[in-house]
Amino acid sequence: MSTEQLEKRWWHDAVVYQIYPRSFNDSNGDGIGDIPGIIEKLDYIQTLGANVIWLSPVYKSPMDDNGYDISGYREIAPEFGTMADIEKLLFEADKRGIKIVMDLVVNHTSDEHPWFLESKSSRDNPKRDWYIWKDPKQDGSEPNNWESFFKPKAWTLDETTGQYYLHLFSNKQPDLNWANPEVREAVYDMMHFWLKKGLGGFRMDVINMIGKPSDYPDATIFDSGVAGWEHWSNNLLVHQYLREMHDKVLRHYDVLTVGETPFTTTLDGRYYSHPERNELSMIFQFEHVGIDREEHNAVKKDFDLVQYKEIMSRWQEDLYQRGWNSVYWSNHDQPRTVSRYGSDSPEYRIISAKMLGTVLHMMSGTPYIYQGEEIGMTNKHFNNIEEFNDLMAKFHYQKMIERGVSNDDAIEFLNYFSRDHARVPVQWDTKDHAGFTTGTPWLPVNENYVEINAEQAVNDEDSIYHHYRQLIQLRQGEEYGDVVVYGNHTLLDPQDGEVYAYIRSSGEKSLLIIANFTDSTLQRTYQYGVKQVVLNNYDDAPSSIHELVLKPYQAIIIDIE
Numbered sequence: 001m002s003t004e005q006l007e008k009r010w011w012h013d014a015v016v017y018q019i020y021p022r023s024f025n026d027s028n029g030d031g032i033g034d035i036p037g038i039i040e041k042l043d044y045i046q047t048l049g050a051n052v053i054w055l056s057p058v059y060k061s062p063m064d065d066n067g068y069d070i071s072g073y074r075e076i077a078p079e080f081g082t083m084a085d086i087e088k089l090l091f092e093a094d095k096r097g098i099k100i101v102m103d104l105v106v107n108h109t110s111d112e113h114p115w116f117l118e119s120k121s122s123r124d125n126p127k128r129d130w131y132i133w134k135d136p137k138q139d140g141s142e143p144n145n146w147e148s149f150f151k152p153k154a155w156t157l158d159e160t161t162g163q164y165y166l167h168l169f170s171n172k173q174p175d176l177n178w179a180n181p182e183v184r185e186a187v188y189d190m191m192h193f194w195l196k197k198g199l200g201g202f203r204m205d206v207i208n209m210i211g212k213p214s215d216y217p218d219a220t221i222f223d224s225g226v227a228g229w230e231h232w233s234n235n236l237l238v239h240q241y242l243r244e245m246h247d248k249v250l251r252h253y254d255v256l257t258v259g260e261t262p263f264t265t266t267l268d269g270r271y272y273s274h275p276e277r278n279e280l281s282m283i284f285q286f287e288h289v290g291i292d293r294e295e296h297n298a299v300k301k302d303f304d305l306v307q308y309k310e311i312m313s314r315w316q317e318d319l320y321q322r323g324w325n326s327v328y329w330s331n332h333d334q335p336r337t338v339s340r341y342g343s344d345s346p347e348y349r350i351i352s353a354k355m356l357g358t359v360l361h362m363m364s365g366t367p368y369i370y371q372g373e374e375i376g377m378t379n380k381h382f383n384n385i386e387e388f389n390d391l392m393a394k395f396h397y398q399k400m401i402e403r404g405v406s407n408d409d410a411i412e413f414l415n416y417f418s419r420d421h422a423r424v425p426v427q428w429d430t431k432d433h434a435g436f437t438t439g440t441p442w443l444p445v446n447e448n449y450v451e452i453n454a455e456q457a458v459n460d461e462d463s464i465y466h467h468y469r470q471l472i473q474l475r476q477g478e479e480y481g482d483v484v485v486y487g488n489h490t491l492l493d494p495q496d497g498e499v500y501a502y503i504r505s506s507g508e509k510s511l512l513i514i515a516n517f518t519d520s521t522l523q524r525t526y527q528y529g530v531k532q533v534v535l536n537n538y539d540d541a542p543s544s545i546h547e548l549v550l551k552p553y554q555a556i557i558i559d560i561e
């Protein structure tokens with residue numbers, strides 16, 4: 001199929017920068033990042049070249065899960081600012097050509113949301129059916145055997161009314177009942193409220209889980225994922241709800257929508273993102289961030305580049321002309337990219353972070369950059385369980401200890417994978433607390449801020465930040481934009497476990513991307529004619545590509561004949 005068949009959309013060549021507001025920039029010294037703090041840094045994001053910001057939740061919330069537990073959809077959490085601040089952010093971002101995408105968290109609310117307070121007040125409250133209430137089994141136990149991401153069980157008993165409510169996440173995050181049309185209308189109404197303010201779209205939190213089968217059957221799959229997932233993820237109901245949402249809300253605006261969708265295959269990806277299905281612009285798939293661990297059971301596995309390449313190229317190819325990809329290394333739920341897939345040693349941190357950026361940003365789809373990734377922020381070392389903040393880290397710790405894992409091994413696992421790594425404040429400069437706050441940060445900063453910080457990166461032409469800037473320019477520039485955004489994708493040497501090489505082609509243009517994922521010098525052979533080297537993370541020009549010597553973590557982009 002030719003590129004003409006895919007109708008062009010503004011978000012095809014967009015680059016998204018994700019902000020986790022609590023950890024981004026604190027403007028008033030209370031130790032918590034806030035909206036005015038984001039406004040102060042818009043120029044930094046504009047210079048990088050990102051033209052969309054995805055803002056993790058800033059709504060009113062008791063912050064059990066740092067804002068993914070919302071108690072007021074049309075209110076801003078006071079620690080983040082006011083409605084006037086959000087409007088100012090939209091205005092200031094717009095001046096710089098940046099759109100704001102907000103998080104839409106509607107699989108669940110907070111248990112402190114007025115809807116839930118009403119719902120749980122009595123069995124005959126008009127909002128009872130807004131959430132999922134079920135009678136206990138004969139023996140008083142849970143209605144079925146589903147598990148939760150953050151707790152052993154997905155059900156909590158409400159003593160007053162004698163029924164259990166469903167929560168796929170914490171017990172402070174009760175699931176909304178999407179089968180109830182009133183719930184759906186309330187959500188659509190709220191979406192209009194925000195879109196009318198001029199939002200660029202929504203990132204939809206665990207949106208593939210909103211459809212629950214009406215018979216609430218027991219789970220039968222226990223060896224992968226949270227028990228129950230085969231029933232509540234990617235079923236027919238979610239697609240139906242999304243098409244209704246599109247019809248009632250989304251089609252009235254020209255917006256980017258990205259669904260967060262664990263447990264998806266490329267076929268699901270096509271269902272969600274094929275333009276003619278009128279569901280979403282794109283989704284976040286999870287296959288590639290699951291390859292080095294079994295998340296649910298908190299077990300580490302080795303990173304396997306062959307498998308990684310297989311996953312990424314399958315998504316690139318299967319969605320080509322039949323949907324749209326998002327591409328990401330990291331987000332607020334993942335460890336730091338360079339520590340995970342590259343090397344955070346002083347010797348290779350910068351070079352490997354540039355390599356990883358190159359591999360991702362030359363792919364087709366809309367790239368997402370997680371705050372701090374563009375300066376190569378690393379995982380932080382945590383000494384004991386008390387130092388972790390995230391509720392998932394605590395849950396995983398408990399599970400590991402119960403399974404007989406030693407304290408040291410459990411802490412080691414979390415030092416690889418805890419979501420806290422992403423939530424450590426952004427390192428802005430060499431001032432106290434990395435310039436993030438003048439007060440005491442809600443989560444201590446990484447001590448390596450003295451070397452790794454945005455001020456240094458902006459002032460150093462050879463920094464990761466400037467490498468990312470160049471990658472974005474390639475995507476959005478005249479010369480290579482079309483091939484980077486719309487070209488087809490061919491993986492080379494799938495069995496090569498050290499080098500990731502692929503070709504992007506569109507019309508006359510072809511780019512060859514070659515990346516060494518190891519800290520060794522390697523030799524490889526490529527039989528192509530070289531027009532020019534477009535980007536290289538080492539200074540000296542590469543040798544001939546017929547007998548290419550690849551330095552540790554070297555990544556080059558070559559315009560080939």
Ligand code: GLC
Pocket residue numbers: 065068069105169205206260332333
């Ligand atoms: C998503 C969010 C995560 C949150 C969860 C529950 O996975 O990315 O941060 O904890 O949903 O809302």
Ligand code: CA
Pocket residue numbers: 026027028029030031032033034079
């Ligand atoms: Ca603040």
